[in-house]
Amino acid sequence: MGATVPKTVMITGVSRGLGRALALELARQGHTVVGLARSQEKVQALMAELSQGDSASSSSTSSRHLLKHLDVRSDSSMKEFAKLVVEERKIPDIIVNNAGTINKNNKLWAVPAEEFDMVIDTNIKGIANVIRHFLPLMIEKKHGIIVNMSSGWGRSAAAEVTPYCASKWAIEGLSKSAAKELPPGLAIVALSPGVVNTDMLVSCFGSNATLYQSPEAWAPKAAMMILNLTPEDNGASLTV
Ligand SMILES: NC(=O)c1ccc[n+]([C@@H]2O[C@H](COP(=O)([O-])OP(=O)(O)OC[C@H]3O[C@@H](n4cnc5c(N)ncnc54)[C@H](OP(=O)(O)O)[C@@H]3O)[C@@H](O)[C@H]2O)c1
Numbered sequence: 001m002g003a004t005v006p007k008t009v010m011i012t013g014v015s016r017g018l019g020r021a022l023a024l025e026l027a028r029q030g031h032t033v034v035g036l037a038r039s040q041e042k043v044q045a046l047m048a049e050l051s052q053g054d055s056a057s058s059s060s061t062s063s064r065h066l067l068k069h070l071d072v073r074s075d076s077s078m079k080e081f082a083k084l085v086v087e088e089r090k091i092p093d094i095i096v097n098n099a100g101t102i103n104k105n106n107k108l109w110a111v112p113a114e115e116f117d118m119v120i121d122t123n124i125k126g127i128a129n130v131i132r133h134f135l136p137l138m139i140e141k142k143h144g145i146i147v148n149m150s151s152g153w154g155r156s157a158a159a160e161v162t163p164y165c166a167s168k169w170a171i172e173g174l175s176k177s178a179a180k181e182l183p184p185g186l187a188i189v190a191l192s193p194g195v196v197n198t199d200m201l202v203s204c205f206g207s208n209a210t211l212y213q214s215p216e217a218w219a220p221k222a223a224m225m226i227l228n229l230t231p232e233d234n235g236a237s238l239t240v
Pocket residue numbers: 012013014015016017018019020036037038039042070071072073097098099100101122126149150151152192193194195196197198199200201
């Protein structure tokens with residue numbers, strides 16, 4: 001694992017794509033993963049995979065990792081999850097707010113209201129729900145890093161993904177503003193992951209998604225960057 005001390009890293013959206021690859025990479029390096037996503041089946045499959053690599057035990061019930069299926073849009077579920085994390089003594093050193101969704105390619109006025117809401121509720125309010133229940137735990141411990149997954153489209157414009165761009169520009173603003181509220185010892189940053197071949201990229205790029213790096217190729221670079229963040233990075237907009 002190199003010189004890094006083992007950390008507890010919470011990742012939202014671990015069932016596929018970037019979140020799953022990052023969870024596997026961090027666990028491989030010896031870190032503890034606290035994770036969540038909506039798909040119970042996929043969360044269970046990841047738990048089994050993470051536990052296999054758990055040299056400490058062969059049973060998933062005593063794994064050092066903690067995974068739950070839940071929806072970031074639910075404030076009450078997030079509150080309960082934070083309670084469980086405290087009970088299990090797994091308050092994260094780092095939180096990666098990775099769960100996200102994108103609208104189907106469409107001009108803004110053709111995006112149904114429900115789909116617009118889904119993007120905003122997941123990408124913006126989901127992150128606020130995590131921060132509401134987990135940041136106070138970090139403040140109490142006087143340390144913690146929050147990484148909010150942004151996008152190149154949180155810093156530039158693109159046609160047909162306007163709801164998504166709006167949500168990611170919001171995350172840049174949310175991160176920079178919240179950074180001004182943090183006490184010393186903590187940091188909140190916005191991170192653009194670059195371009196990676198996931199379900200989300202297929203949704204907006206179609207078959208061209210295959211031209212881009214795999215989540216497995218991306219994860220070691222992202223892990224190194226995230227593990228090396230310090231309070232001095234507070235308020236930064238970074239790119240993997
Ligand atoms: N791939 C790229 O090139 C790229 C570029 C820029 C930014 N990003 C950002 O990186 C992050 C990950 O993207 P990705 O490409 O890995 O996307 P992805 O393959 O579509 O995966 C999204 C993940 O988020 C979870 N998720 C979605 N809605 C959720 C909800 N309401 N509650 C809990 N979990 C939820 C999904 O799990 P369930 O469906 O099981 O809930 C899944 O695990 C996103 O924030 C995205 O905007 C990606």
